[in-house]
Amino acid sequence: MAAAGRILRDAVKFLAPIGLALIVGAGARFVIQGQLDLIGQGLLAAGAVLVLAYLVAFPSETARVVRARQTRYGSNTAVLIAAVAGILVAANILGTRYHYRWDLTRTGRFTLSEQTRQILGELRAPLKAYAFFTEGSTTEDRVQAEDLLKEYKNASALFDYEFIDPDREPSRAVQYNVRLYGTVVFEYQGRRQETTSVSEQQFTSAILRVVRESPKKVYFLVGHGERDSASFDRPGYSQAKAALEANSMNVATLNLATAQNVPDDADAVVIAGPTRPALPQELDALSRYLARGGGVVVLAEPDTPQPFIDWLRQYGLQVGPGVVVEPGRAYFGDPLTPVVDTYEPGPITRNLGATVFAVATAVTRTAETPTGLVYTDLFKTTDQSWLETDKSVARYDPGVDTKGPLTLAVTVEGKFPGAGDQSGSAQNGRLAVVGDADFAANQWAAAPGNNDLFLRLVSWAAKQQEGEQLVSIPPRPSNEPNLILTSQQQNLVFLSSVVFLPAIVLLLGAIVWYRRR
Structure with missing residues (x-):
């Protein structure tokens, strides 16, 4: 016991x-x-x-x-x-x-753009991304995709993501119709949109496309020497087309000589730099389209064919004649390439960066304008400019040339002549005219505001709802800093590191040796 x-x-x-x-x-x-x-x-x-x-x-x-x-x-x-x-x-x-994060990288690698944050902030239902990468992959795309998706998740409680190995789970790849490694599929309310490019621009564009229920349809007019929306050459519009598609807009071409009418699904028609005349029947089709509430964007040039100029004049707009000469705000000293960084207030020009126009013409209102239309000037040149009518010499001739400021872009909105029935039940049409077609070409797409301006004009003409976001996110600069030295700086580096420093060491050694001798 x-x-x-x-x-x-x-x-x-x-x-x-x-x-x-x-x-x-x-x-x-x-x-x-x-x-x-x-x-x-x-x-x-x-x-x-x-x-x-x-x-x-x-x-x-x-x-x-x-x-x-x-x-x-x-x-x-x-x-x-x-x-x-x-x-x-x-x-x-x-x-x-209370989750707070700070991006200390030099290029802001882990900071999402304000556009992306606004789009994520407007989500009304869960949005999930499925990234199909092989397990253990350490490629740059895999790392960048994970970094980006983490930032998207941190920006919105309604966003989530999942990485899937298509080799280990082939049924999931078949389920989402994935054929390439590195595909990212965004799913929102049963709709899906995929992208194979890893960048914030592509991810946000895919989200925008999957969130919007009905994408806009934009037609590029063809048949009169207009800019080619599929061309990758300098005068081509391939980057403009890609920008529209990135903003949930479907793009197609339209030949009115065969179609005879603008399709009913057209939200906007772009006429980019025509060089040959249009038939009267084609212009009548455009007029009927405006009359029923359509949207048209005309990007004119100093040599725009006369039928197009006459067609615009009936709506109270005069294109040219002449070339804008702008010595006050010239691009790298070229007075035929004006730079605009001051705009009239409005939704199209709000927070717009500097835009560059090459060999442009002026767009002005005629003395008499149709009733029921509202005109808005978007931006002008400086008072040092003028509209040169003599192509052989750029010299201002009083009484012959028109003195600046010169309007380069005008929008018109309202019930266009002949709209609807006699009761006036037609919708308001929209017409935007810019005195240059080069600004939206591939050659000038990299200018700070050029791409944005084209997107905003088309978006306005297509009656995209106020508040809907447009995606134009520039690529992140490289993390590797570039050190550019002048010849004098290179000589200084060479002398200081190869000559002076060793000479100082030898001199000190000689002094010590002499004192100990």
Whole structure:
């Protein structure tokens, strides 16, 4: 009986260490999970009961330990450790509930553009991205895709993503119709949009396309020598077309000589730099389209064929004649290439960057304009400019040439002549005219505001709802800094590192040798 009591007493001595271990386990579970779940509460309660049982079973031992000097010193240490642990736990809780991040990279690699944040902020349902990369892939696209998707998730609680290995889960690849490695599929309310290019521009464009239920349809007029929307040459419009498609717009060509009418699904028609006359029947088709509430964007040139000029004149607009000469704001000193960075206030020009126009003409209002139409000038040249009518010499001739400021772009909105029935039930049409077609060409697409201006003009003509975002995100600059040295700087680096520094070392050595000699 005495032996059994001794065994029981020895066993009770282990209650305190076991209880403390359980309490520590409960604390660790709380730190890891951020909350004390049912299991953690059980561990904490069991640990407290075991420690209390030990204190009741050995009151004299407990009193002796408490009075000991080592206990007092140890209690100070325990309080300090508990305080540090409490600070760490509080920091962990605050870091979990209040998430703040700072991008310290030189190029802002981990900072999303304001356009992307606005689009994500307007989500009304969960949006999920499925990235199909092989597991363990360390390619640049894989790393960049993960970095970007993390930033998208941090920007919106409704966004989530998942990486899928198409080799290990081929059924998932078949489910999402994925054929290429590196494909990212965005799914929103049952609709899907994929992209194989890894960049913020492409990701945000894909999100915009999948979020918008009905994309706009834009037609490029052909048959009169207009700019080719499929051409990658300098005068071509392939980048303009890509920008429209990136903003959830379907692009097609339209030949009115065969179609006879503008299709009913057309939200806007672009006439980009025609060089040959149009037939009267074609211009009548455009007039009927405007009359029923359509949108037309005309990008004219100084040599625009006369039928197009006459067609615009019936709506109160005069294109040319002449070439704009702008010595005050010339692009790299070329007065035939004006730069515009001051705009009239309005939705098209709001926060627009500087735009460059090559060999442009003026767009002015005629003395008499049709009733029911509202005209808005978008931007003008400086008062140092003039409209040169003599192509052989760029010299201002008073009484012959028109003195600036000269209007380069005008928008017209309202019920165009002949619209609808006699009751006036037709919708408002929209017409935008710019005195240059080169600004939207591939050659000038990289200018700060050129691409944006073209997008905004087409978006306005297509009656894209106010507040809908347009995506024009420039690529991130390279993380590798470029050091460009002049010839003088190169000589200085060479002399200082190859000549002067070794010479100083040799001189000091010679001085030390001489003094010790």
